[in-house]
Amino acid sequence: xxxxxxxxxxxxxxxxxxxxxxxxxxxxxxxxxxxxxxxxxxxxxxxxxxxxxxxxxxxxxxxxxxxxxxxxxxxxxxxxxxxxxxxxxxxxxxxxxxxxxxxxxxxxxxxxxxxxxxxxxxxxxxxxxxxxxxxxxxxxxxxxxxxxxxxxxxxxxxxxxxxxxxxxxxxxxxxxxxxxxxxxxxxxxxxxxxxxxxxxxxxxxxxxxxxxxxxxxxxxxxxxxxxxxxxxxxxxxxxxxxxxxxxxxxxxxxxxxxxxxxxxxxxxxxxxxxxxxxxxxxxxxxxxxxxxxxxxxxxxxxxxxxxxxxxxxxxxxxxxxxxxxxxxxxxxxxxx
Ligand code: NAD
Ligand code: UFG
Numbered sequence: 001x002x003x004x005x006x007x008x009x010x011x012x013x014x015x016x017x018x019x020x021x022x023x024x025x026x027x028x029x030x031x032x033x034x035x036x037x038x039x040x041x042x043x044x045x046x047x048x049x050x051x052x053x054x055x056x057x058x059x060x061x062x063x064x065x066x067x068x069x070x071x072x073x074x075x076x077x078x079x080x081x082x083x084x085x086x087x088x089x090x091x092x093x094x095x096x097x098x099x100x101x102x103x104x105x106x107x108x109x110x111x112x113x114x115x116x117x118x119x120x121x122x123x124x125x126x127x128x129x130x131x132x133x134x135x136x137x138x139x140x141x142x143x144x145x146x147x148x149x150x151x152x153x154x155x156x157x158x159x160x161x162x163x164x165x166x167x168x169x170x171x172x173x174x175x176x177x178x179x180x181x182x183x184x185x186x187x188x189x190x191x192x193x194x195x196x197x198x199x200x201x202x203x204x205x206x207x208x209x210x211x212x213x214x215x216x217x218x219x220x221x222x223x224x225x226x227x228x229x230x231x232x233x234x235x236x237x238x239x240x241x242x243x244x245x246x247x248x249x250x251x252x253x254x255x256x257x258x259x260x261x262x263x264x265x266x267x268x269x270x271x272x273x274x275x276x277x278x279x280x281x282x283x284x285x286x287x288x289x290x291x292x293x294x295x296x297x298x299x300x301x302x303x304x305x306x307x308x309x310x311x312x313x314x315x316x317x318x319x320x321x322x323x324x325x326x327x328x329x330x331x332x333x334x335x336x
Contacts, residue, residue, distance in 0.1 A: 007080030089148035100151035177261030182327035189327030191334025218290035227268035234315035261300025
């Protein structure tokens with residue numbers, strides 16, 4: 001089965017292409033390269049000995065999408081393409097609504113006009129806002145605290161409504177907790193542009209000498225050591241979650257939601273310590289004020305995915321920091 005992977009040269013999409021290929025699907029990558037490198041294609045080929053078909057295109061370009069759907073006889077879409085920087089979304093909300101929401105509407109309209117009924121959507125644990133209880137299950141009320149988060153809430157609603165219009169429509173929203181790590185080969189990983197917003201790439205760049213120290217945003221939270229707690233999930237497990245969700249439900253219909261997380265929470269200090277062990281380097285840090293909009297703790301109840309999909313995260317925190325370090329030390333400047 002040929003499937004289209006929007007955002008397929010990005011961090012999560014590229015790893016998921018490998019998992020899809022392993023599971024017998026043929027992923028066709030569709031990306032405008034706004035936040036990824038064309039060199040990802042070479043890395044994917046080195047890892048898999050497979051040449052991935054790639055279309056440089058934007059999800060807003062209905063004509064190009066349609067031509068791609070027809071050329072490859074696409075049967076389902078894995079939709080990763082999105083802008084994802086929370087801070088930037090507060091400065092440029094309209095770009096986020098245009099790209100993430102309007103872009104998804106164009107994608108769905110084009111799928112519909114070509115008779116493609118199945119979509120797997122990258123949602124986020126950000127839709128739970130400040131958790132009312134932990135661990136967070138899929139029934140937890142959803143909301144948002146910034147435009148990026150609202151784009152995820154809005155697209156989830158659009159998918160629910162889209163599924164109501166045709167009994168053949170299938171939409172699976174996967175709510176990721178904190179994706180980290182890299183391909184075990186060290187050939188593929190996350191390389192954010194500019195100064196990383198997220199903890200793991202910031203630690204990795206500090207370890208490799210590109211940053212002087214990590215600022216820990218707050219040490220007075222009501223957590224085990226006062227620093228923020230998150231549910232970090234290895235990118236390999238996250239990719240496997242997509243395959244499990246699709247292979248389980250590909251003949252079903254309706255709108256479905258799954259958390260993809262480990263169910264375990266680690267503090268910022270625990271992550272820094274684990275990374276120091278992996279890299280065998282002391283990672284300097286300083287305590288800094290809390291970051292606006294941050295929450296104390298966040299971790300998943302991932303039991304629904306276990307029950308329905310037979311999926312659980314397999315890789316522990318050491319694998320996450322080992323693989324991040326392997327990639328970062330091999331490619332200190334990413335693929336550029
Ligand atoms: P990424 O930026 O590495 O990948 C996104 C890809 O989409 C990039 O390659 C980019 O060039 C492409 N893209 C963006 N807009 C496009 C458009 N209009 N047309 C075509 N391509 C476009 O990000 P990622 O970390 O791989 O995230 C993938 C998805 O997962 C996103 O939807 C993101 O919001 C979601 N998500 C990510 C995280 C995380 O922490 N990384 C957490 C939760 C959810
Ligand atoms: N942190 C630091 N220093 C840093 C960066 C982060 O102390 O330099 C702390 C944060 O305060 C937080 C933890 O590390 O306690 C994790 O922060 P990240 O920025 O890595 O991740 P978030 O949980 O804030 O958010 C991420 C994505 C969101 C997504 C969310 C849930 O950035 O887009 O996970 O999936 F919505």
